[in-house]
Amino acid sequence: MNTLSNPVNQVRPYLLSSPALLLYIGLFMIPLIMTLMLSFYSYDVDRGGVVAEFSFTNYVEVLSDSYFHGIFFRTFALSIAVTVLCVLLGTPEAYILHRMSGRWKSICMLAILGPLLVSVVVRTLGWAILFGSKGVINESLLAIGVIDTPIKLMFTNTGVIIALVHVLVPFMVLSVWASLQKLDPMIENAGLSLGASPFIVLRQIVVPQIMPGILSGSLIVFALTASAFATPSILGGRRLKVVATTAYDEYLGTLNWPLGAAIAVLLLVANVIIITTYNKFIERKYSQAFK
Structure with a gap:
């Protein structure tokens, strides 16, 4: 039997790399995605601070303000x-x-x-x-x-x-x-x-x-x-x-x-x-x- 056609051998590289992949996802990708999502939220002191409303306001402020430039x-x-x-x-x-x-x-x-x-x-x-x-x-x-x-x-x-x-x-x-x-x-x-x-x-x-x-x-x-x-x-x-x-x-x-x-x-x-x-x-x- 050809060992290359064995499904176990085909999946084994992914199984061996899965711990490192899960660690990478947990420590890097998830915080990065959460930070990206947070960057589109709004901030309103009168409404309690961070407001979960989609907006480009933060990016517009940074990209248009000479202080941040x-x-x-x-x-x-x-x-x-x-x-x-x-x-x-x-x-x-x-x-x-x-x-x-x-x-x-x-x-x-x-x-x-x-x-x-x-x-x-x-x-x-x-x-x-x-x-x-x-x-x-x-x-x-x-x-x-x-x-x-x-x-x-x-x-x-x-x-x-x-x-x-x-x-x-x-x-x-x-x-x-x-x-x-x-x-x-x-x-x-x-x-x-x-x-x-x-x-x-x-x-x-x-x-x-x-x-x-x-x-x-x-x-x-x-x-x-x-x-x-x-x-x-x-x-x-x-x-x-x-x-x-x-x-x-x-x-x-x-x-x-x-x-x-x-x-x-x-x-x-x-x-x-x-x-x-x-x-x-x-x-x-x-x-x-x-x-």
Whole structure:
């Protein structure tokens, strides 16, 4: 009897994957669908708050109000800046780490991944201590005479970007390092032996082969930055709102849950559109550039 025609064998893959599928549905799909449904509800204080009436009012308010336009623009500008810095810092780090051997590789890997073992809130509070007007950075620079007045880093874009890069650069390093593991070092040696300069070897041999790692790492960093809450909330405060903190304020500040849900859904949609477009653009660009 042909085992492929056995109904049990045909259903077995679905049975084996069903626990993970049920977990995915329960922890992700159901809350997402409930948030989407909530975003179409109305909010009326006189009628008790959330009113289960279908309406596009929340989306119209977010899409037509310049206040929300500024928040979304700030969020994605921060995301782009953090992503670019993580690519510029994480890619060379991963390449150097790949070229290391023995004990030093383990030590450097531990140093890079060590921050991931600490809560993002704890790390952000550490940066708040460093960034304060009487923090370690300003006090040190004042003591050696580099500056006359404290540098303002708290509640600024610069401070948030520095902290987010520290939080997210390990994800870029891991993504690029995983691609470098598949790279045969003999290919680089062959290019050098044929007269190519190290820069040419790096640009035309190494970079095209690790581009999937750079792409995946940048997508991860961008998505995590756009949805970051703890770091912008602590270091940005009330002066530097991003989409995540705005949705939080609508949920727990004004108690306008439908508007907060609409903001969250629009952030998700914008993230998906940007990431999909970026993915297709980069793949097409580099497939043509390195032919």
